[in-house]
Amino acid sequence: MLSKSAAAHIISTGSGGFGSGFAHPLTGPDHFLAMFAVGLWGAQIGGRTVWTLPVTFPLIMVVGGAMGILGVPLPGTEIGIALSILALGLAITFAWHPAEWMALGLIAVFAICHGYAHGAELPLAADPADYVIGFVGATGLIHLFGIGVGLAVGKPFGGRLARGLGALIGIGGIYFLVPALSVL
């Protein structure tokens, strides 16, 4: 029967500034897994893809973000995010090395879903500039973390470590996909 603690923010669904923007991709396991997988997959494919995937992702994420900000309806966003984790996990597990344009196209579709989810929250942010800087920075750092891990575990044991991580990411994708599909 204890009373609830007082909340400083009276807008319950809004976001703050840099801190909440930075924490958003880090504390959301769905976003974290997808961003990590982008870096890991880029490192696994190798060559130019190491940097073209993490560069393309935020650039296309902007499109989805703008759609979310403008309130353009995009049904199935959560399914898209879950599918992105599953697909990237499978791509890493089976060490799929597609042509660069195909990998970029796949990443672009997923980036729109992730950007839309971020963009929908942006107009509610107390400080949009700091919130954007926080979440784009955190997204990029997770990409770099994924690239680093991918480069470190790509060679030993014939790349099995990276493929194992991909399998775990894929299982994470199923975990998020089931509830997303159940609301249909």
Place this chain on the structure above:
Amino acid sequence: MLAAAGKWSGPALSAVGLLAAAVIALLPTEGRSTVAWWILSSALVPERMLPLAGVGIALALVRLRYCLAALGLFGGGMAIGFIAHDRLLSALEDIPQATSHQFLIGPISSVTIGLALVLPGVRLRSWLLLFAAAVSGSLWAVAIEVTDPEVDDLAIPVAGVVVGIWIVLAVSLTARAFQRGWFSIPARIFGSWLIAIGILYGAASLVPKHQSLFSSPAASIPNYVQAPGLDRLPFDDSVPESRRRKTNNGIPDEFQQP
């Protein structure tokens, strides 16, 4: 000896500036001058620092002659920004909610310098950097003018110029001294962040917040008619029948919902 001094000039410049910023930040709030307050609250904020850091990184990626030319254009841009900031602001005043996001200075700077970092090809990047440096310099000067609380006091513009040049030079000299072949990869990734930050921040600034601060009064009024237990309130027998208000489930008739 000279080469070593040149190599470490960037980190030394960074360290001196960071130390100065730390000293200002550690000053007691009541002891801070207006300039110190402005540096902390308006100059050393991510929105303003990131595009300038981007200019510094781009300067490290091009040949020395383009680097010097871009530095000159950055300075020239600042001069134009100070001289013609009224004209620049009047050109930007038609942007919706212009004053709330300070005329989109941050987003425009971020996107311009982000493009110079992301685009492939050394020649293309070099030419675009010249343009981006001039734009960033002029918008930095406009940002100084817009955020300057003083009138006819040169202290803040001078501090702004020093801070701007310090960020660009410290990042550029440090990056140039320790540049490796792979340096263009994180630079491109950083450029893509700048573009994303600029466009998303700009779009979020142009769209009004679509949530009101308080919930609507209608939503906060409880529905008394359906509230449980009201029909079991004790009846006050001390009030004469003639003076009792007509009620339904304990609610006076005039307050009944239709």
